[in-house]
Structures are given as structure tokens and as C-alpha cells.
Amino acid sequence: MFDSDKEKYLRPVEKAGKYGYIDNFGGFVIKPQFDAAADFYEGIARVNIGCTTTRFGVQIGGKWGYIDKTGKYVIEPSYDDAGDFNEGMACVKVGGNNGGKWGYIDTTGQLIIHPQFVDAGFFTEGLASVSYKEEENTRNKWGFIDKEGKFVIEPIFDYVHPFNDGMAMVRIEDNKGNEKYGFVDKTGKLVIKPKFSNAQDFSEGLAMVTVRNKEGYIDKTGNMVIQPRFFQAIDFSEGLAGVSVEEDGCALWGFVDKNGEFVIEPQFDDANDFHEGLALVTAGEDEEGDGGKYGFTDKTGEYVIEPQYDYAREFSEGLACVNVGGSYDFRTGVFNGGKWGFINDRGQYVIKPKFDDANDFVEGLAYINVGCSFDEESGENTGGKWGYVDKEGGVFFIDD
Numbered sequence: 001m002f003d004s005d006k007e008k009y010l011r012p013v014e015k016a017g018k019y020g021y022i023d024n025f026g027g028f029v030i031k032p033q034f035d036a037a038a039d040f041y042e043g044i045a046r047v048n049i050g051c052t053t054t055r056f057g058v059q060i061g062g063k064w065g066y067i068d069k070t071g072k073y074v075i076e077p078s079y080d081d082a083g084d085f086n087e088g089m090a091c092v093k094v095g096g097n098n099g100g101k102w103g104y105i106d107t108t109g110q111l112i113i114h115p116q117f118v119d120a121g122f123f124t125e126g127l128a129s130v131s132y133k134e135e136e137n138t139r140n141k142w143g144f145i146d147k148e149g150k151f152v153i154e155p156i157f158d159y160v161h162p163f164n165d166g167m168a169m170v171r172i173e174d175n176k177g178n179e180k181y182g183f184v185d186k187t188g189k190l191v192i193k194p195k196f197s198n199a200q201d202f203s204e205g206l207a208m209v210t211v212r213n214k215e216g217y218i219d220k221t222g223n224m225v226i227q228p229r230f231f232q233a234i235d236f237s238e239g240l241a242g243v244s245v246e247e248d249g250c251a252l253w254g255f256v257d258k259n260g261e262f263v264i265e266p267q268f269d270d271a272n273d274f275h276e277g278l279a280l281v282t283a284g285e286d287e288e289g290d291g292g293k294y295g296f297t298d299k300t301g302e303y304v305i306e307p308q309y310d311y312a313r314e315f316s317e318g319l320a321c322v323n324v325g326g327s328y329d330f331r332t333g334v335f336n337g338g339k340w341g342f343i344n345d346r347g348q349y350v351i352k353p354k355f356d357d358a359n360d361f362v363e364g365l366a367y368i369n370v371g372c373s374f375d376e377e378s379g380e381n382t383g384g385k386w387g388y389v390d391k392e393g394g395v396f397f398i399d400d
Contacts (some may be wrong), residue, residue, distance in 0.1 A: 009363040010069055012037035012045070013386075013398050019047070021071070024364055026388065030071035035062055044068060044107060049077045051297045055377070064092070066109070068360040075109035076338035082148035083122055089147060091120040091128070103148070104128070113149035127152060127186060136222075144168070144188075153188035164201045167220060170194065177292035181209070183222075203235035206258060217241070217260070236275035240264075240299060243272075253281070255301075264301035274299065276315045278345060283307045287292040294322070296347075305347035311335050316360040319344060319391065324353045336374040336381065342366070342389075351393045359391075365390055 010021040010029055016215035020032035036059045044066045052064030064269035065077030066085075080100050082092035084363075088107055093100045094115050103115035104123075118140050119131035127144040131153040142283025144163075145153030158179075161169040167183045172194045182194035186376075198210035206217040206225065208307075216228035230243040232249050240255040245266050254266035268281040269292050278296040285292035286308060295307030296315075311323035319342045341353035342361075357369035365388040372384030 002263070008069075010040055010045075011362070012039065013091075016399055021045070021069075021400070022388075022398075023062055024390075026398075029069070031214070033058075038084060040069065041086060042088065042107065044074060044085050046082045046084060046090070046243065047077070060097070066090075074107070075105065077116070083120070087123040087126070089123050091122065092125075098133050102130070102146075112147065113145070121162055124148065125186065127160060127163055127168075127175050129160045129168075131155070136146055142170075152186070153184060159225070161201055165205075167191065167202050167207075169199055169201055169207075183220075187327055191220065192218065203237065204239070204258075206236050206241075208233045208235065208241075215243070225258070226256065232275060234271075236300070237275065238277070238280075242271035244271065254300075255279070263299065264274065264297065268297075272314055276318070276345065278304060278315060280312055280320075281307070294326070296320070296345075304345065305343070310338055313360055314360070315345065317364070317391075319361055319366075321351060321358050322353070334374070340368070342391075350391065351389060355389075356384055361391065368395070 008023055010023060012019050013022050013243040015032045018032035019034040019037035020028050020293040023029050034037040034047040035051045036095050038046045046064055046066050048059055048062045048064050051059040053059050064078035064079045064082035068074050073089040074375055079092040080097050083091040089104045090184050091102050092101050095101050099341040101115035102117040102120035103111060104113040106112050117130040118133050119251055129142055130145055131140040133140050141155040142157045142160045144153040146152050149215050151259060152391060157170040158173045159171040167185060169181060171179055171181050173179050180194035181196045181199035182190055183192040185191050196209040200208040205218060208215055209218050211228040214228035215230045215254035216224055216235040217226040219225050232244040233244050234242045240263060242253055243256050244251040244253045253268040253271035254262050255264040257263050268283055270282040278298060280295050282292040282294050291315050292310040293307035294312035295303055296305040299303050309322040310326050312358050314323045321340060322343055323338045326335055328335045339353035340355040340358035341349055342351040355368040355370060356372045359367040369384045369386050372381040375382040378388050385397045385399060387395055389395045
């Protein structure tokens with residue numbers, strides 16, 4: 001049922017209130033012993049001993065440490081909070097969850113950057129975003145440090161995004177709370193001054209920006225290469241970007257190329273990025289926004305998979321998770337009910353809808369549930385049996 005040639009990939013799972021790690025065959029490689037556990041990054045995973053988890057999935061208390069893929073501690077649990085490793089460094093917090101400070105360790109556990117920051121992000125492209133407060137009763141300011149802990153970009157911004165393709169989005173606010181977005185390079189130069197009311201990170205050389213409630217795209221020099229004329233716009237992916245325009249009081253979505261020309265005319269009720277050559281779209285909504293069905297279009301605008309599903313997610317590892325018979329609860333903001341299955345890029349069921357909850361495939365397995373029900377208080381599906389399904393439909397349950 002399960003392919004013995006699959007590369008060893010470990011994922012955290014809960015059993016009887018404790019977390020351990022299973023491989024793609026469903027066997028515990030690291031037995032359940034932790035009170036919280038995260039995925040492996042750069043061969044190391046963060047785990048917690050002694051915490052409690054709220055109904056909203058937030059861990060409180062305990063101490064965080066790091067293990068290798070044998071389950072051996074490479075860094076003993078000693079931190080009040082911790083982040084995943086990226087570029088050989090991880091942010092860690094000491095001094096308590098309230099009032100503590102963040103610093104950075106390397107993969108041996110050596111403290112490289114002394115805890116001194118109010119908040120901290122992960123390293124990307126050699127720099128990490130950190131929040132610093134010089135005086136009490138002042139607003140936190142964000143900047144960027146290098147791997148020695150030196151400020152390369154001084155903390156003068158009200159918020160920042162990590163560096164992506166040599167640029168980082170930054171935000172400033174005035175005393176009235178008005179926000180403006182711009183971009184800095186890795187020297188700290190404001191390549192694009194904060195002047196936009198909203199913005200997204202650069203993707204494929206262009207970034208979405210908002211000007212007077214209309215959205216367009218700029219290049220890395222700040223030049224407006226696609227004028228702000230769209231009601232909404234999303235990132236470029238595989239050479240195209242989804243945009244919406246208002247027609248007869250309704251917003252319809254289509255796709256433009258990097259010249260701003262429509263490759264797919266506005267016709268969808270909603271649209272997502274292209275992934276693996278297909279874009280998830282919805283069509284058929286009524287005036288209240290109900291009743292729409294999900295399908296997939298190719299880059300010519302032709303339906304490869306006609307809108308027919310009550311919910312669907314983008315393709316991942318060649319399969320898409322789809323729901324039949326469920327509904328979206330606007331009051332709770334959660335989709336629930338129906339049955340989940342998986343289709344290939346021709347719309348054929350590889351795994352027929354039979355699960356009460358399901359997630360995308362990751363490294364050959366998808367997390368699924370049979371028998372769960374929606375809990376209004378927590379806003380999540382609870383109960384039932386959790387397990388995994390492989391791409392041939394083979395299922396194993398964690399509690400078996």
C-alpha cells in the first residue's frame with residue numbers, strides 16, 4: 001500500500017495527548033513524548049515540554065528545545081518561546097512570555113545574538129526583521145539585523161515583511177494611524193518611498209500596490225508598469241495575475257499578463273493564483289454571493305475542470321482536495337460538512353469523497369479525518385479518527 005522507496009519524511013502527530021513523529025509508512029520513528037511539536041526545518045524540529053494548548057491551538061507555558069530526526073535533543077528545552085531554523089539560525093525567547101526578549105541561536109544551541117528584541121522574525125537572504133523599543137510607552141519599531149546582530153537597517157518602521165528577491169516591504173504610520181507602504185533594499189535604501197495605501201511583496205518582479213482604492217503593479221524601481229485600475233489584484237504566478245473589475249455592480253475576475261493585458265477576460269466570481277498550470281476559480285454565485293461552484297481553468301481561460309465542487313483547494317503534488325455537499329458558514333467563517341476527496345489535473349477522482357476533513361498532500365501524504373463534527377465554540381472540526389491517506393488511497397489512522 002505504501003511505497004517503500006519514498007524518501008524518509010517525518011511529520012508531527014498527536015496521540016493520547018502527546019506528540020511524536022511518524023514516517024510515510026505511519027510508524028512512529030520518534031515516540032509520542034512532547035506536549036507540542038513542529039515540523040523539521042534544516043534537519044531540526046522544535047518541541048515543547050510542559051505547555052498547555054488552548055482550544056484555539058495556542059501553546060502556553062513549558063519550555064522549547066530542538067531535536068534531530070532520531071529524537072535526540074540537540075538543544076535542551078530551555079526557552080520560553082522559539083522559532084524554526086532558517087539559514088542556520090533560529091529566534092528564541094527568554095525572560096518569560098510577558099516581557100521576555102528575543103535573541104538568536106545556531107544549530108548547536110550557541111547563543112549568537114543576545115536576547116534584546118521585543119519581537120523577532122526568521123532570517124531570509126542573510127537578514128532578519130526585529131522589533132525594538134527604546135523607551136517605555138513608545139511604539140515598537142522594526143528594522144533588520146545581520147547574523148552578528150548588527151542593525152543593517154535601523155528600526156524606524158512600524159512594520160516590515162521579510163526580504164524577498166532582494167526587497168522588503170515596509171510600513172509607516174502617522175499619528176492618526178494612516179498607513180503607507182514602500183520598499184527597502186538590503187542596504188536600507190528606500191528604493192520605493194512609502195506612499196501606497198496597501199502593497200504586497202514582490203512576486204516575479206512585480207508587486208501589487210493600492211492607489212486611491214484601485215490596485216495595480218510596480219516594478220523594483222517603483223515604476224507603475226500596470227496602472228491602478230483594478231478593484232482587487234493578487235500576486236503574479238506563472239506569468240499571470242488574477243485581477244477583478246466591477247461590471248454592473250459585480251466584481252468579476254480575470255487574469256492579466258505583465259503588460260497588464262487581459263489574457264483571460266473577467267468572468268469568474270473569484271480566482272486564485274496559478275499552480276501547476278491551473279488556477280482555482282469559482283462561478284455561479286447568486287446576488288448574495290452564495291451557490292458558487294469551484295473548478296479549474298488553464299492559461300487560455302478554458303475550463304479544464306468545470307465548476308462543480310462545493311469547495312476546493314489548489315493543486316499540491318499533482319492532486320487537489322475537493323469537497324462535495326459542504327457549505328460555508330459566513331457567521332463562523334468556516335467551511336464544514338460534506339465529504340472530501342482528491343482529483344487529478346483532468347478532474348478524475350483519484351480518491352473519492354469519503355473523508356469528513358482533509359488537507360493537502362505534503363511529501364506524499366494528506367492528513368484526513370473520519371467521523372469528526374464541527375464544534376461551533378472552537379470553530380474547528382473535533383472528534384473522529386485522524387490519520388493519513390497516500391496517493392493510491394491507502395489509509396492509516398494514528399490511533400490504530
